[in-house]
Amino acid sequence: MVARHGRETGREAFAMTAPDTILVSRDPYAPIVTEHDGRLLYRITIESGHASFYRDFPVDPDAVRVLRDDAERFYFLFAALHHPYQLSATHLSDAERERYFRTILFAGRDEVEAFMTELDRASNGAVANLLRIFTQADYRQLRAGRWFDMGAGTPAA
Numbered sequence: 001m002v003a004r005h006g007r008e009t010g011r012e013a014f015a016m017t018a019p020d021t022i023l024v025s026r027d028p029y030a031p032i033v034t035e036h037d038g039r040l041l042y043r044i045t046i047e048s049g050h051a052s053f054y055r056d057f058p059v060d061p062d063a064v065r066v067l068r069d070d071a072e073r074f075y076f077l078f079a080a081l082h083h084p085y086q087l088s089a090t091h092l093s094d095a096e097r098e099r100y101f102r103t104i105l106f107a108g109r110d111e112v113e114a115f116m117t118e119l120d121r122a123s124n125g126a127v128a129n130l131l132r133i134f135t136q137a138d139y140r141q142l143r144a145g146r147w148f149d150m151g152a153g154t155p156a157a
Contacts (some may be wrong), residue, residue: 022147026070027155030134031078034065040064044078044102048086055085066105071153074114075137077104079130082125109148131157 020061023040024033031044041056059067067074084090092100103115119156120127120142128142136151 004091023064024074026071026074030155033059033067033091041079042067044081044085046082057101059101063101063105066143070071070105073105073112074150075131075135075152077101078134079127080104080116081121082130083119093157113145113147116142116147127133 020034020036022032022034025075029045031042034041036042040059042059043054043056045052046053065088067150084092104112128139131137132151134156136154138150138157141150
């Protein structure tokens with residue numbers, strides 16, 4: 001009940017909001033990039049036990065272009081972010097999250113491969129395994145530190 005001029009009306013007023021505009025979407029369970037009220041947001045859905053939840057992170061137009069145009073880097077970022085957010089004790093600080101975005105989306109291939117290998121080893125293979133599930137990536141090659149041109153840009157059949 002909403003009070004209007006000191007009286008309850010029996011009706012609630014709801015503000016109409018414009019729906020999000022989806023700018024990047026690759027498959028139903030992968031992250032999306034949306035524009036909402038002028039803000040660009042990267043939304044990742046996390047599966048953890050029986051819980052499913054999502055996290056929104058602000059992104060800039062340059063990041064949106066890479067996520068739209070480079071399927072490998074799109075899926076690398078998904079796999080890299082999923083693991084630390086899946087466990088409640090390992091969420092990333094804003095600075096760490098920025099490092100993930102900056103390195104995976106904008107660094108040279110050698111630096112990205114070294115970074116992904118470091119993350120994968122620290123997760124006991126969970127990063128490579130997520131890519132194996134969502135893409136046609138060659139798991140053995142990923143585990144060996146070769147991330148580009150190994151099928152990670154092609155969604156699983």
